[in-house]
Amino acid sequence: MNKRFFLRSVSLAALALGFALPAAAQWKPTKPINLVVPWAAGGSTDQITRVTAAELEKVLGQKIIIVNQPGASGSIGTKNAWEAPKDGYTWAAGAAQDLGAYQALGMLDVPARDWHLFLSVANIAVVGVGANTPYQNMQQLLDAMKAKPGEVKVATAGVTSGGHNAMEAISRATGVKYRHVTYDGGNPAVVATVSGETDLTTQLAVEQAEMIRGKRIRPLATVSDKPLEIEGFGTIEPISKTIPGFKAAANYFGIFIPKGVPAEVVSTVQKIWTENIAKNAAIKAYATNKGALFAPVAGDAALAAAMPAIQANAWLLHSTGKTKVAPDTVGIPKP
Numbered sequence: 001m002n003k004r005f006f007l008r009s010v011s012l013a014a015l016a017l018g019f020a021l022p023a024a025a026q027w028k029p030t031k032p033i034n035l036v037v038p039w040a041a042g043g044s045t046d047q048i049t050r051v052t053a054a055e056l057e058k059v060l061g062q063k064i065i066i067v068n069q070p071g072a073s074g075s076i077g078t079k080n081a082w083e084a085p086k087d088g089y090t091w092a093a094g095a096a097q098d099l100g101a102y103q104a105l106g107m108l109d110v111p112a113r114d115w116h117l118f119l120s121v122a123n124i125a126v127v128g129v130g131a132n133t134p135y136q137n138m139q140q141l142l143d144a145m146k147a148k149p150g151e152v153k154v155a156t157a158g159v160t161s162g163g164h165n166a167m168e169a170i171s172r173a174t175g176v177k178y179r180h181v182t183y184d185g186g187n188p189a190v191v192a193t194v195s196g197e198t199d200l201t202t203q204l205a206v207e208q209a210e211m212i213r214g215k216r217i218r219p220l221a222t223v224s225d226k227p228l229e230i231e232g233f234g235t236i237e238p239i240s241k242t243i244p245g246f247k248a249a250a251n252y253f254g255i256f257i258p259k260g261v262p263a264e265v266v267s268t269v270q271k272i273w274t275e276n277i278a279k280n281a282a283i284k285a286y287a288t289n290k291g292a293l294f295a296p297v298a299g300d301a302a303l304a305a306a307m308p309a310i311q312a313n314a315w316l317l318h319s320t321g322k323t324k325v326a327p328d329t330v331g332i333p334k335p
Helices: 003-017 044-060 072-083 097-105 138-147 162-174 186-195 205-213 263-275 281-290 299-319
Strands: 033-037 064-068 090-095 115-123 126-130 153-156 179-182 217-222 228-230 234-236 251-258 293-298
Touching (some): 033 044, 033 072, 044 090, 044 115, 153 162, 217 234, 251 263, 263 293, 293 299
Parallel strands (some): 033 064
16 A cells, blocks of 8 residues: 555545534633653654644634643653543644553553543654664574674653564564664663664654664664655655565554543534644645654544554554553454
């Protein structure tokens, strides 16, 4: 499936399925909205959330305050947003696939279907090595990991992060063992790789793009079966060229509003997603520049789009013995 067809399919799905709630009065927020980013500033979630919040402010006529609350792989901030008063003034942001991971890990037993999902981009992880490392291609890196089990240091934003999930998928597909070094967000993980504190990172392309363009990180492959274009750099080939048959579900990011808030809050944000975010130039430019897929989608269509990654992520964690419960016992069927 090429990128143009993928994006067209997402747009059609959003129009067909994404906006099924009954009509409600237009919401006019009377005070600032708190938008909890459960990761450190500068990472993938923080980046796209700030761009999206600025665009939403223009339409809502109200300030959206970004509140960074990192910790416990994003579950602390997400839990705080869930437990806040259901008045429509506290939202969460993140990767939709993490919602299933929190359930399976026993961190937050709130399924994705209990949130109103407003997704903006799909992110792809990249295997990026420090510029001073000897690895010139993916096969060389895998050979080194096999020769030195558990010694090659991989920086990620922690358990359940996109980077950790990507490396776990690689490990499972190849049998390699690695040394996992965790940080409070994707940006610190990338900085650690640039500084030589770790050998590589498997965080998302949007977190590595600037360092890739600056030749301080050498991208070896996308953790996908599809190539990725990064503006100012070129094409990063997929890991499936080195690991035949490798596939990874799209990792959707966006804003989550807890169910139970007033209906006019949800209908207003859905209207904005249809009329503004779906064709928003600023978010599209961000995606092009950072190496993400521009894929706005909301409502039922958002849940359907995110579910493959939710399932794959939760079951990957379960297969590696990290979960407290089997995902299917909390409503996440095996993919």
